Amino acid sequence: MRRVRAFGAFLYDFVVGDDWRVAAGVAVALAVTAVVAGAGLAAWWIMPVATVGLLAASLWRAAG
């Protein structure tokens, strides 16, 4: 059980890294893109805008 937990912690650190909000934000942005694209509207701009916003917010949090 301890090994499974350690592997889970390793995977989390490996994929998500230092700022879980970035990973959560990417998931939300992809979902919004899917909904907007599904409604037949232009959705290509959502991911670039979300990426810049998420990176900037994460950097400013890290900078304190």
Add this chain to the structure above:
Amino acid sequence: MSGAEVGLALSVFIACAVEAVEALTIVLAVGVTRSWRSALTGAGVALAVLAVLTAVLGPAITALPLGVLRVVVGGLLLIFGLQWLRKAILRATGLKALHDEAAAYEEEQAAARDAGAVGEGLDPYTFTVAFKGVLLEGLEVVFIVLTFGANQHNVGLAAAAAGVAVIGVVLAGVAAHRPLSQVPENTLKFVVGVMLTSFGIFWGAEGAGAHWPGGDAALLVIVPATLGCALAMVAALRRSGHEAARA
């Protein structure tokens, strides 16, 4: 070779070269200090594990439907790329310490000296440190090879680019007989972060159902735009740091 394939090969090559430089430092340190045979065996076994992982997971991932593959793998690539880019920006602005291969080499050597007598035959300490070092650094490369390669349906090209990078770094290490501390690691990590983030944006949005104006040619705008935004963030963080220091 298409533009996307050139981007794929270049990104994997640079990412792999950077990780190989870090792994080489560990293998060199324990090899010089304790046992070359054990260090090279540990590194070789780790490389074999990484090759098996790529060979097993590659076909499994490429078997997924393209839409699912692009949204899941594009999203993962974007999260992973943002990690690299975030760290590279923080290092470029001095908010995070730069990775120093010479210091890492000395630390690893000191730990190897303190680890007691060298074992008969295969030295367990040396084997474990070399195995772990190569495996952990290599896992990031396997992740990039699989995500990039699967999306381009060319895991072979990605694996070949990674292999060429490993061979190049090993040859350079053998020629230099010391850690490759002259390699501009942070600049290379910055470039890899920009490429992973750009391709993650492109494939993630496409997988979620968006259509890029200009199709694949949109990457010619996304990559420089991502680079420009990252550089602007470095400049802004440096400026705010200077203002804070003056206040």
